[in-house]
Amino acid sequence: xxxxxxxxxxxxxxxxxxxxxxxxxxxxxxxxxxxxxxxxxxxxxxxxxxxxxxxxxxxxxxxxxxxxxxxxxxxxxxxxxxxxxxxxxxxxxxxxxxxxxxxxxxxxxxxxxxxxxxxxxxxxxxxxxxxxxxxxxxxxxxxxxxxxxxxxxxxxxxxxxxxxxxxxxxxxxxxxxxxxxxxxxxxxxxxxxxxxxxxxxxxxxxxxxxxxxxxxxxxxxxxxxxxxxxxxxxxxxxxxxxxxxxxxxxxxxxxxxxxxxxxxxxxxxxxxxxxxxxxxxxxxxxxxxxxxxxxxxxxxxxx
Amino acid sequence: xxxxxxxxxxxxxxxxxxxxxxxxxxxxxxxxxxxxxxxxxxxxxxxxxxxxxxxxxxxxxxxxxxxxxxxxxxxxxxxxxxxxxxxxxxxxxxxxxxxxxxxxxxxxxxxxxxxxxxxxxxxxxxxxxxxxxxxxxxxxxxxxxxxxxxxxxxxxxxxxxxxxxxxxxxxxxxxxxxxxxxxxxxxxxxxxxxxxxxxxxxxxxxxxxxxxxxxxxxxxxxxxxxxxxxxxxxxxxxxxxxxxxxxxxxxxxxxxxxxxxxxxxxxxxxxxxxxxxxxxxxxxxxxxxxxxxxxxxxxxxxx
Numbered sequence: 270x271x272x273x274x275x276x277x278x279x280x281x282x283x284x285x286x287x288x289x290x291x292x293x294x295x296x297x298x299x300x301x302x303x304x305x306x307x308x309x310x311x312x313x314x315x316x317x318x319x320x321x322x323x324x325x326x327x328x329x330x331x332x333x334x335x336x337x338x339x340x341x342x343x344x345x346x347x348x349x350x351x352x353x354x355x356x357x358x359x360x361x362x363x364x365x366x367x368x369x370x371x372x373x374x375x376x377x378x379x380x381x382x383x384x385x386x387x388x389x390x391x392x393x394x395x396x397x398x399x400x401x402x403x404x405x406x407x408x409x410x411x412x413x414x415x416x417x418x419x420x421x422x423x424x425x426x427x428x429x430x431x432x433x434x435x436x437x438x439x440x441x442x443x444x445x446x447x448x449x450x451x452x453x454x455x456x457x458x459x460x461x462x463x464x465x466x467x468x469x470x471x472x473x474x475x476x477x478x479x480x481x482x483x484x485x486x487x488x489x490x491x492x493x494x495x496x497x498x499x500x501x502x503x504x505x506x507x508x509x510x511x512x513x514x515x516x517x518x519x520x521x522x523x524x525x526x527x528x529x530x531x532x533x534x535x536x537x538x539x540x541x542x543x544x545x546x547x548x549x550x551x552x553x554x555x556x557x558x559x560x561x562x563x564x565x566x567x568x569x570x571x572x
Numbered sequence: 573x574x575x576x577x578x579x580x581x582x583x584x585x586x587x588x589x590x591x592x593x594x595x596x597x598x599x600x601x602x603x604x605x606x607x608x609x610x611x612x613x614x615x616x617x618x619x620x621x622x623x624x625x626x627x628x629x630x631x632x633x634x635x636x637x638x639x640x641x642x643x644x645x646x647x648x649x650x651x652x653x654x655x656x657x658x659x660x661x662x663x664x665x666x667x668x669x670x671x672x673x674x675x676x677x678x679x680x681x682x683x684x685x686x687x688x689x690x691x692x693x694x695x696x697x698x699x700x701x702x703x704x705x706x707x708x709x710x711x712x713x714x715x716x717x718x719x720x721x722x723x724x725x726x727x728x729x730x731x732x733x734x735x736x737x738x739x740x741x742x743x744x745x746x747x748x749x750x751x752x753x754x755x756x757x758x759x760x761x762x763x764x765x766x767x768x769x770x771x772x773x774x775x776x777x778x779x780x781x782x783x784x785x786x787x788x789x790x791x792x793x794x795x796x797x798x799x800x801x802x803x804x805x806x807x808x809x810x811x812x813x814x815x816x817x818x819x820x821x822x823x824x825x826x827x828x829x830x831x832x833x834x835x836x837x838x839x840x841x842x843x844x845x846x847x848x849x850x851x852x853x854x855x856x857x858x859x860x861x862x863x864x865x866x867x868x869x870x871x872x873x874x875x
Binding site: 444446448474475478481482509520552 | 712717718745746747749750751775776777778779781782784785812816819822823826827828855856857860862863864
């Protein structure tokens with residue numbers, strides 16, 4: 270059974286006009302009620318660069334005590350210290366495999382980010398926190414285009430050597446195709462032997478769900494998604510969101526693969542989150558409803 | 573290599589406010605320029621029921637002489653006679669596996685539709701035309717919900733016994749999941765041994781592309797799609813269109829599986845068709861563009 274991690278509160282909201290911490294808690298409560306047990310809560314980044322995550326410390330405080338595994342995204346040691354001080358026990362360290370993207374996103378070279386990771390591993394060990402390394406631009410970069418899988422594997426091996434056992438492969442710009450996802454999941458598993466390997470997908474070219482199935486077939490342990498497919502660049506409406514979680518839950522349910530998630534409540538979370546950021550969902554099930562939920566009594570479609 | 577059939581001019585337009593025959597020809601010319609060699613041109617149905625297809629005879633006349641294989645959809649002998657008189661050489665006979673849907677769509681029971689098919693086979697043989705049987709509601713029906721695969725196989729066997737060698741399995745309401753598509757493609761191939769088996773998918777629950785890959789892996793010969801994902805119920809915007817052809821072409825190209833279709837020209841056809849019916853494309857590549865087509869120079873996304 271593949272695990273699902275909701276990343277609505279971080280990746281789904283980070284580029285939006287900030288919503289209140291109380292509204293985030295309301296979304297969180299619906300996600301938890303739906304049965305979500307793994308989620309990205311926020312990022313501990315610079316409030317001037319990511320204003321929508323400026324309330325990270327307060328949100329973490331309000332969310333403390335939830336039974337779910339809550340991740341805080343960090344880009345450096347400073348962020349990790351903030352996250353731990355706020356009570357976060359699961360640090361999601363993001364670095365990009367592509368040098369120009371890592372520079373843009375973190376202000377560091379990949380080597381410098383790996384040095385930050387080394388320090389964070391030491392900090393986490395002393396405080397009993399978990400670390401995941403998310404390898405961004407693993408399937409393509411907005412600056413250099415195609416990314417060599419061997420570069421991804423090299424970073425995965427380095428992270429593993431530093432003691433990181435959990436990893437995610439992120440298709441940051443939604444460029445991956447299923448064959449590439451399957452291949453990179455298999456290769457990362459073989460060379461870095463992560464204890465938990467996630468895949469983070471965007472639907473930019475309409476392939477998020479197909480890539481998710483490819484990842485599952487290749488043995489990925491976990492997939493990220495947002496309700497409503499929220500997230501991504503607000504300047505390409507309908508094209509760049511995260512993998513729509515309700516579509517994946519609906520599909521897995523229909524395929525007899527239990528997710529532990531209640532679709533109806535997840536759809537409530539989706540409706541609330543989309544309404545709070547004033548965006549139409551890019552997910553399909555949020556619009557059409559689950560299959561066979563109700564049957565028509567008037568004219569159907571023709572073929 | 574899987575073949576791709578464009579169904580924009582029929583399934584993509586049939587529920588829209590009618591556009592002029594000249595505009596249909598303009599779309600057709602771009603599709604042909606893009607390298608489309610197989611397409612649904614129109615349907616020979618009742619103009620009062622499908623006004624957008626009322627110009628079927630004239631469109632067929634204008635399209636005659638094209639090197640592409642052009643299909644005319646028919647529901648009965650009368651339609652087949654019209655199609656042949658208009659010069660159509662490829663008759664796509666549609667019947668629904670589900671009784672209430674077939675009644676709604678054709679005014680006949682499934683048995684009565686099979687009787688029509690028998691008469692059409694005789695007519696086609698005498699005039700050298702090809703026939704395909706499209707089995708609608710093969711994965712679900714708006715009236716009865718789930719459809720038993722054995723009912724689909726029974727109709728496929730009957731069609732084959734009548735001499736029909738080409739078939740399509742149509743997910744009329746976009747209810748299928750990849751495991752079901754793979755299973756039904758394999759079973760239909762085994763019991764009916766079609767010379768050509770197509771799969772017709774709708775993206776109602778966001779699974780059209782994933783289902784397409786499942787169909788390909790299971791040995792389907794052909795997939796249907798529309799530019800812009802046009803088609804489906806206009807009352808569920810963004811949720812019910814056909815498989816978006818440019819997204820599939822983009823994916824197959826990126827996976828090194830040649831389609832023979834020029835994506836740039838196909839995107840021109842998509843833009844024209846969407847503009848003529850005043851709808852935003854539900855395809856993703858039409859909005860985001862192909863991967864790695866251009867690289868950014870400004871800020872990218874964060875993870």
